[in-house]
Amino acid sequence: MTKNKISIIGVPMDLGQSRRGVDMGPSALRYAGAIEKLEELKYQIYDLGDIPIIRPDKPNTDHDSKLKNLKQVVEANQKLSEMVDQEVTKGHFPLIFGGDHSIAIGSLAGISKHYDNLGVIWYDAHGDLNSSETSPSGNIHGMPLAVSLGIGDDKLTAIGDYVPKVKPENIVIIGARSLDLGERELIRNKGIQVYTMHEIDRLGMPAVMEEAIGYLQNRTDGVHLSLDLDGLDPSEAPGVGTPVIGGITYRESHLAMEMLEESSMLTSAEFVEVNPILDEKNKTATVAVGLMGSLFGEKLK
Ligand SMILES: NC(=[NH2+])NCCC[C@H](N)C(=O)O
Ligand SMILES: [Mn+2]
Ligand SMILES: [Mn+2]
Numbered sequence: 001m002t003k004n005k006i007s008i009i010g011v012p013m014d015l016g017q018s019r020r021g022v023d024m025g026p027s028a029l030r031y032a033g034a035i036e037k038l039e040e041l042k043y044q045i046y047d048l049g050d051i052p053i054i055r056p057d058k059p060n061t062d063h064d065s066k067l068k069n070l071k072q073v074v075e076a077n078q079k080l081s082e083m084v085d086q087e088v089t090k091g092h093f094p095l096i097f098g099g100d101h102s103i104a105i106g107s108l109a110g111i112s113k114h115y116d117n118l119g120v121i122w123y124d125a126h127g128d129l130n131s132s133e134t135s136p137s138g139n140i141h142g143m144p145l146a147v148s149l150g151i152g153d154d155k156l157t158a159i160g161d162y163v164p165k166v167k168p169e170n171i172v173i174i175g176a177r178s179l180d181l182g183e184r185e186l187i188r189n190k191g192i193q194v195y196t197m198h199e200i201d202r203l204g205m206p207a208v209m210e211e212a213i214g215y216l217q218n219r220t221d222g223v224h225l226s227l228d229l230d231g232l233d234p235s236e237a238p239g240v241g242t243p244v245i246g247g248i249t250y251r252e253s254h255l256a257m258e259m260l261e262e263s264s265m266l267t268s269a270e271f272v273e274v275n276p277i278l279d280e281k282n283k284t285a286t287v288a289v290g291l292m293g294s295l296f297g298e299k300l301k
Pocket of ligand 1: 126137
């Protein structure tokens with residue numbers, strides 16, 4: 001990692017989807033020793049705590065767009081984008097703890113204004129490329145990557161006051177195995193680079209990461225890692241709200257993190273979708289903290 005100051009921001013958000021528990025993700029990650037691990041690796045940690053999320057009395061749906069809890073998701077992401085922006089301005093590495101994946105809207109809004117060509121690695125079973133028209137669920141956690149491309153509800157795309165946040169050719173999706181029809185169409189039309197489980201099985205993780213890193217190195221001036229724990233196989237990361245079998249293994253994920261750290265290209269990261277209520281003895285947060293170790297330079301010898 002090029003920076004030695006890390007700013008941690010927790011986002012206890014579960015309003016981008018319908019299962020309770022993912023709002024406890026930041027606590028679970030802290031409980032699993034995230035801060036201690038990074039301190040061991042000699043980083044200076046600035047823990048900004050968790051941002052307040054206003055929970056409505058009952059889940060609400062926007063009448064025109066069927067999006068769930070739109071108002072609260074917009075407010076939280078606006079706040080997150082401002083905080084992230086400040087930390088990047090200070091020269092710190094922003095590390096965001098989710099929360100459901102809708103928080104990537106705020107992370108990317110805060111980070112990307114500092115780069116001409118921000119690269120994004122989307123490590124996930126899903127594409128999160130839906131809009132209100134294509135979403136099967138109305139869950140905003142299935143939309144953040146589309147929103148960052150400028151596609152979706154104006155209230156979401158306008159966060160941070162500029163559109164779009166990322167260019168399709170600067171995105172690499174890794175681990176996809178559940179893509180809705182509209183998402184596939186968008187991937188095809190925009191030429192987004194996707195390594196599905198098919199490519200990971202066929203080429204192997206080392207070749208996939210080498211290719212992905214080479215691809216981004218040539219075209220970006222910073223790279224954000226958005227790691228959804230459901231990218232991993234649910235046998236190894238069971239504490240997630242939308243598990244999909246046939247995922248990336250723990251070992252492959254460690255290797256991916258190590259290769260990213262060797263590339264020194266990463267400028268920000270987030271770990272999302274940890275749901276301790278659905279978990280087994282905090283296994284998923286523990287896996288996430290292990291991966292953070294590799295991402296930030298922990299070595300076996
Ligand atoms: N971040 C996630 N876990 N996203 C899951 C999205 C699932 C589905 N594609 C949807 O739009 O509802
Ligand atoms: Mn996912
Ligand atoms: Mn996701």
